[in-house]
Amino acid sequence: MKVSLTINGKDHALELDPRTTLLDALREHLHLTGSKKGCDHGQCGACTVIVEGRRINACLTLAVMHEGECVTTIEGLGTPEKLHPMQKAFIVHDGYQCGYCTPGQICSAVAVLDEIEAGIPSHVSADIEAAPELSDAELRERMSGNICRCGAYSNIIDAMADVAGATL
Incomplete structure (x- = not known):
């Protein structure tokens, strides 16, 4: 086809x-x-x-x-010369270890922040009519479909919070 x-x-x-x-x-x-x-x-x-x-x-x-x-x-x-902000944040916060899952993690992280900004609720959202709040629990729930066998989860959340301009 x-x-x-x-x-x-x-x-x-x-x-x-x-x-x-x-x-x-x-x-x-x-x-x-x-x-x-x-x-x-x-x-x-x-x-x-x-x-x-x-x-x-x-x-x-x-x-x-x-x-x-x-x-x-x-x-x-992004490109090596002009990284996407999420790519930069993953480097700064050591959001990768072996690197195998990193492309999927970064694409998901970018889309997660867009979902939250668009007001799309998640399973963590207490009130599905209210705008979702950027929190550790919210980010972890939304990223739960991306597995990192090296265990860089807290660093990935830190990178996402950095891009979002939040302190968790």
């Missing part, structure tokens, strides 16, 4: 088997290898990308389902 996607601001026309996951389209067809294939079952979050402003596990969705949509991967957030 022909699939048109905008990846990191560039239009791509691909011809894919309809069973190709978005993750495999990114990694195998476009050679964007920042997003990692961890569990391949949507349990670890290493493959997290941002599609139309929402974070998703790229291993759980088919590329054809995103026809015409905009996808942002870790490669699209």
Whole structure:
């Protein structure tokens, strides 16, 4: 099938088997290898990308389902010369150790802060009609789909709070 996607601001026309996951389209067809294939079952979050402003596990969705949509991967957030603020914060707060989960963690962290700013509630939100409050519990709940086997969780939360301009 022909699939048109905008990846990191560039239009791509691909011809894919309809069973190709978005993750495999990114990694195998476009050679964007920042997003990692961890569990391949949507349990670890290493493959997290941002599609139309929402974070998703790229291993759980088919590329054809995103026809015409905009996808942002870790490669699209920043460059080595001009890092995204979240990338800088992960460096400053040592929010990575082995680095395998880091691309998914960063994409998820960026989208989490956007969710909170947009007022989207989470399971921690006591009042779903009120704006969610930026708290340690709120960030940890929203990031719970991203596993770090090295255990850099507190550093990741510190990096997110730094970008949000908050002290937790």
